[in-house]
Amino acid sequence: MHMPELKSEPTPVSLRKIVAIFRRERGLSLQQVADGAKIDRSYVHRLESGDRASPGVRVVQALDDFYEADGLVVGAWLLEQEGLYRDRYARFKAAEARATIQHKYMLAIPGLLQTEAYARAVLSADPMVTEDDVDRLVVERMERKEILHRQPSPHVRVILDEVALLRRPSDLAVWREQLRHLTEAAQMPAIVLQLLPVTEGVHDLMGGSLTLLWADDGTAVAYVEGNKHGQLIDDPDEVGALRLSYDGVRDKALSPTATLEKLRHLLEESE
Template identity: 40%
Template sequence: MPAEKEKARADERSARQTFVQELARLRAEADWSYRELGAKVGYDFSHLYKMEHDGSLGSAEIVADLDAPYGTTPHLTLLWRLAKVEAFRSKYLSYMRTEAEASVLHQFAVSLVPGLLQTEDYARELIRSAEPLEDDVEEQVAARLARRSLLTGADRADFRAVLDEAVLRRPLRDPVAWRAQLAQLVEMAQWPNVTLQLLPFSAGHHGLSNTDTMLLWLRDGKGVDYTETGYSGNLIESPSGFDRLRIAYDRLRDVALPPPETVASIEQLMEELPCDPPEST
């Protein structure tokens, strides 16, 4: 095969494919069977087989342990991280397409202001803190702000968010920008299709304690759910999975503050913030 075509094929490989191919290449060059490799790294050979043949990425620990006997540290670990990011972004794109078709959205926010409610400064600081080496921050900020079109216009979706108190207790570094974010929450809570409820710490533990989740009802009546962490996302389309999270959300909503008390709590927090520094003359 000409070198140009070989290079083109290599460029088209996904990070996952490259990771899996490297696993196979390194094992073949070492001339180790799965059992021999398993004995060296302390993992069941069947799991190693699945990583090469079923596309299972495995954990960060097992990948680091695989780097060691090959003497390739941190080669496999870096490829694994790229594959994990790629997998997350792929799932996120699927979610974005689903979100665009939703007529009703109910979100529980564990520690961050929901994306649909974020100011530009909040989105920028959040993206930079999560991916400090990214060079397309402004593009990501613009894309996040563009999502708010779901809440405006003739076909605007109905949006409800239950905010854990931690959301309001983790401010931006810039107090002026943080005040602006709180003010935007108060403003958007007045929109006819936006409802905000605060879940105080005093509510105790609940079924979504560590699960940021979005329940979506599509215009055809189908319900789906998206759960997310900073490093992974999962779109749940099965009726049983959706119902389980819907029930947990409903129970959560029952113990959250009513919307008027929520707005009052946010306004109280704004009053507790230091006054803006005087402008220099």
């Protein structure tokens, strides 16, 4: 079967061309494709138009199966999503570097509060990341931490889900160092650290981590992050709604003083 030529680094345009060429080569209308793939016609239109809010992988897989594309459509879509994630994350890091106030709810210990050894252990857990990639990512993560030492330093409030302290690296020395670092960070003037106990039950942010960033001009953005994907949000209404969710989680968290006591207790237990 003839396959459309695909560039080595697909973009939303190349994905659009792939699905459009498959359809036109068969002389099919949008509705005929939708009927054959058992999906809504609007999904086909959105993919062919290069809509950044394109349908999810289920729809893309249905088109791949319908066209008998042997994974070409799905592969191009996945590469597109990876590119979008990199772009969003780059924008997030730029916003983070400019922010004067940061409020975070984290399911894992945030990169800003990780030691080098702990960061290496976390990054090495990804089977798709090479050793060279780990080295590069660790350097990048440590460089990001310089934000905490600039003058004036940003005000950072971190609500850390207790589950992050239950997933420990196999090297106990690495874990002790990380706990010690968290304990020291919790005592820094510009950092407020609060643990959210697992006993507090369900809440509105269980689906992922959230970072709220305020610039010195008062503008705010939010970054919502799941497993290997993230979304940068600048709509004031959406950011406001996420701030309310954050406030609800903060109300359930331990006080900074109780959090520090908990960390000290965990550190003593590890030694």
